[in-house]
Amino acid sequence: MTTETRYEGGLGIEPGSDPYESYERMRRDAPVNRVGEGFWAVAKFEDVNAILRDWQTFSSIVGAKAISGEVPASGMIFNDPPIHTRLRGMIQKAFTPRVVEEQRPAIQAYCDELVEKMLAEEDPDLVASLAYPLPVMVIANMLGVADGDMAVFKRWSDVIIQNIGPSLLNGDDSGLGDTNAEFNAYFGERLEELRRQPDDSLLSGLIQVETEEGKLTRDELLMFCRLLLVAGNETTTGLIVNSMRVFSEFPDALQQVKEDLDLIPVAVEEALRYYAPFQATIRRATKDVELRGQKIAKDERILVLLASANRDEEAFENPKDFRLDRGRNRHVAFGFGIHSCVGAPLARLEGGIALATLLPKIRSVTLLDDDAGEMLLPGGPNSLRVHFELE
Numbered sequence: 001m002t003t004e005t006r007y008e009g010g011l012g013i014e015p016g017s018d019p020y021e022s023y024e025r026m027r028r029d030a031p032v033n034r035v036g037e038g039f040w041a042v043a044k045f046e047d048v049n050a051i052l053r054d055w056q057t058f059s060s061i062v063g064a065k066a067i068s069g070e071v072p073a074s075g076m077i078f079n080d081p082p083i084h085t086r087l088r089g090m091i092q093k094a095f096t097p098r099v100v101e102e103q104r105p106a107i108q109a110y111c112d113e114l115v116e117k118m119l120a121e122e123d124p125d126l127v128a129s130l131a132y133p134l135p136v137m138v139i140a141n142m143l144g145v146a147d148g149d150m151a152v153f154k155r156w157s158d159v160i161i162q163n164i165g166p167s168l169l170n171g172d173d174s175g176l177g178d179t180n181a182e183f184n185a186y187f188g189e190r191l192e193e194l195r196r197q198p199d200d201s202l203l204s205g206l207i208q209v210e211t212e213e214g215k216l217t218r219d220e221l222l223m224f225c226r227l228l229l230v231a232g233n234e235t236t237t238g239l240i241v242n243s244m245r246v247f248s249e250f251p252d253a254l255q256q257v258k259e260d261l262d263l264i265p266v267a268v269e270e271a272l273r274y275y276a277p278f279q280a281t282i283r284r285a286t287k288d289v290e291l292r293g294q295k296i297a298k299d300e301r302i303l304v305l306l307a308s309a310n311r312d313e314e315a316f317e318n319p320k321d322f323r324l325d326r327g328r329n330r331h332v333a334f335g336f337g338i339h340s341c342v343g344a345p346l347a348r349l350e351g352g353i354a355l356a357t358l359l360p361k362i363r364s365v366t367l368l369d370d371d372a373g374e375m376l377l378p379g380g381p382n383s384l385r386v387h388f389e390l391e
């Protein structure tokens with residue numbers, strides 16, 4: 001590896017260009033690549049897997065203030081054991097396969113309603129009509145705030161996502177404005193109501209969850225609400241958008257799935273591999289390490305390119321093909337290791353029901369105002385007009 005092959009100062013992705021072309025170049029020329037001061041990007045499946053597996057060497061505590069010890073690392077996703085283990089144990093208790101499966105009738109009802117309205121429109125906006133509202137309705141229902149204001153949730157979620165870089169990495173919360181305060185006031189009040197009068201919602205369950213280490217604190221409960229609203233929404237929006245993107249590019253696969261709807265779970269997995277909704281996560285080296293001849297120093301941070309790993313030629317046969325016969329699909333769209341996605345069963349259920357509702361009604365889908373560069377954003381594009389040819 002020579003410095004000439006590096007893309008110092010960035011991922012080498014031009015705005016508006018297809019990120020997968022850059023990932024391919026990285027895997028070929030600079031799979032462990034210094035992309036900025038104290039920042040690396042890792043592009044190959046094997047390395048991505050090894051990093052996610054080894055949380056002792058590659059920590060999820062990546063925030064500048066947490067690294068310097070100025071503030072303790074908070075939350076679950078950007079934390080390590082033992083705090084992560086405690087929080088994850090608690091959320092899993094309230095997030096069991098049974099709880100997820102119980103959402104099926106509500107998800108089906110939302111899908112029926114949203115798909116019918118969407119297909120009544122000429123060239124609808126897929127994001128506004130289905131991909132955004134479905135996950136937000138589902139999570140709001142699970143949090144017991146189904147009557148809440150979707151537009152407000154969307155605004156909070158967008159602001160939090162847009163500021164995740166500066167607020168997490170540099171501790172700069174200035175872009176968040178009043179969002180955290182508004183969010184905490186809204187859910188804080190809801191928590192008080194549920195303490196007084198528990199119901200069967202996920203949030204009420206989380207309040208009741210008690211393990212040997214005790215109950216979740218108010219701050220931890222608010223963190224979960226924020227995590228579920230943000231992590232659970234934009235990504236599932238991305239899954240729905242990306243499934244349609246795949247079917248617009250591979251119309252034969254669409255026909256195959258239409259002819260055999262039992263292929264839907266396989267199609268969902270392959271769509272997750274093909275266009276990962278959450279393109280990258282981040283880790284910090286806890287000691288000096290060497291990876292493919294590159295020396296990563298203690299406390300340097302690493303962009304773990306999940307989307308690139310999922311197209312690695314050494315891990316997947318013909319990775320640029322969308323295939324329904326891949327057999328075991330070991331994509332890392334949901335991450336891997338101790339932080340692997342808690343919400344994966346819910347996302348799979350939502351994606352599957354959305355496809356099962358929509359596909360029998362359409363012959364083809366064409367994306368009308370596509371911008372490949374927006375795939376990099378966690379929820380994909382903010383709007384995407386599509387043309388459906390109806391059955």
Ligand code: HEM
Nearest residue numbers: 076077231232235236239277281334335339341342343347
């Ligand atoms: C297609 C949709 C989704 C994708 C692609 C996705 C992706 C991911 C990934 C890659 C991680 C690991 C991050 C890391 O290792 O740093 C993760 C973690 C997580 N996800 Fe998801 N996610 C999706 C849907 C959801 C949903 C629906 C929920 C909840 C309602 C959710 C909740 C979480 C939580 C709580 C974590 C943190 C787990 C931990 O730190 O142990 N996700 N997700």
